[in-house]
Amino acid sequence: EQIKKGNYDHFMQKEIHEQPHSLTTTMRGRLKHNSVLLGGLKDHLKTIRHSRRIIFIGCGTSYNAALAARPILEELSGIPVTMEIASDLLDREGPIYREDTAVFVSQSGETADTLLALEYALENGALCVGITNTVGSTLARKTHCGIHINAGCEIGVASTKAYTSQIVVIAMMALAIGADRISTQARREAIIKGLSELPSHVSEVLKLDREMKDLAESLIDLESLLVFGRGYNYATALEGALKVKEVALMHSEGMLAGEMKHGPLALVDETLPIIVVATRDACFSKQQSVIQQLHARKGRLIVMCSKGDAQSVCPGGSCRIIEVPQVADCLQPVVNIIPLQLLAYHLTVLRGYNVDQPRNLAKSVTTQ
Numbered sequence: 001e002q003i004k005k006g007n008y009d010h011f012m013q014k015e016i017h018e019q020p021h022s023l024t025t026t027m028r029g030r031l032k033h034n035s036v037l038l039g040g041l042k043d044h045l046k047t048i049r050h051s052r053r054i055i056f057i058g059c060g061t062s063y064n065a066a067l068a069a070r071p072i073l074e075e076l077s078g079i080p081v082t083m084e085i086a087s088d089l090l091d092r093e094g095p096i097y098r099e100d101t102a103v104f105v106s107q108s109g110e111t112a113d114t115l116l117a118l119e120y121a122l123e124n125g126a127l128c129v130g131i132t133n134t135v136g137s138t139l140a141r142k143t144h145c146g147i148h149i150n151a152g153c154e155i156g157v158a159s160t161k162a163y164t165s166q167i168v169v170i171a172m173m174a175l176a177i178g179a180d181r182i183s184t185q186a187r188r189e190a191i192i193k194g195l196s197e198l199p200s201h202v203s204e205v206l207k208l209d210r211e212m213k214d215l216a217e218s219l220i221d222l223e224s225l226l227v228f229g230r231g232y233n234y235a236t237a238l239e240g241a242l243k244v245k246e247v248a249l250m251h252s253e254g255m256l257a258g259e260m261k262h263g264p265l266a267l268v269d270e271t272l273p274i275i276v277v278a279t280r281d282a283c284f285s286k287q288q289s290v291i292q293q294l295h296a297r298k299g300r301l302i303v304m305c306s307k308g309d310a311q312s313v314c315p316g317g318s319c320r321i322i323e324v325p326q327v328a329d330c331l332q333p334v335v336n337i338i339p340l341q342l343l344a345y346h347l348t349v350l351r352g353y354n355v356d357q358p359r360n361l362a363k364s365v366t367t368q
């Protein structure tokens, strides 16, 4: 086991630091001269382009990855994209039609709720696409077509490298589906360039390890943590909070920043730490105003911003700042989750909990 961990103390730590490599593997052979080649989808692209709706279905981190990539799929495909947590779809017996494309996202490919939702979508005649990290898994076998994320074996119960590879695969899927649209060609080319540069930006953001350990030290005894995000980074808020709660066993909530004044604002005081994701994208000025409102209520703010933006997000200098490299807006969630993965990891170690086997959890939830 120690050999497999190499120089790392835990699998989660190793898997976080492996991400420049796992992302490279995910993209290997798939980015071609300003286009994307996804062998597993190529015979089905026409059907997907004619679908009435694309539905993402998954649980936990896999659901969050789909949520992060949803806006770029909507933008490049022009098809409505809806989100379903697998258990909720089954509870409601939500409508699924023959004209739908149902995309199932699962690292293990064996999650019971996701597989039952797959049975349900197959019965209702939808085209079923699987996105998984496990070759030969039930999900890979039972879907009509799919994409392997090729992130390499993930052992830590907390999913880290699979999350970033899932986002990249769905972004590539969006590029492939939208490839016949001339109006978005320049946008697609910029994203493909961004994808090829992504592993080096991820290497850069991993250098925040020490800073995130220091931040963890300042939060070690607290009971709760909020994470606010919106747009591409709503998923970053949900996923960052999920990591903290599942391994560090600290209450943590990811929230849509646009909902702040509809309730969560009441929680703000001088002690509750609030992470605000405010990297540069179309939502930046809205996040600046969220920060001002939290600041006016004396919130204890930790702001994640693009490099060089510390003054713009926190003019008074009273926030703790996490500066990350800026990448294409739709790929920013891949970079932004990494400091939060590191924070969750260090909080867990400092609080003395089991990093790779959090209590009550299993890597793959094969029962309902």
Ligand code: AGP
Pocket: 059, 060, 061, 062, 105, 106, 107, 108, 109, 110, 111, 114, 157, 158, 159, 160, 246, 362, 363, 364, 365
């Ligand atoms: C992630 O850190 C969690 N352990 C969990 O939410 C997980 O993502 C979920 O159970 C889904 O697993 P899957 O991707 O294997 O389907």
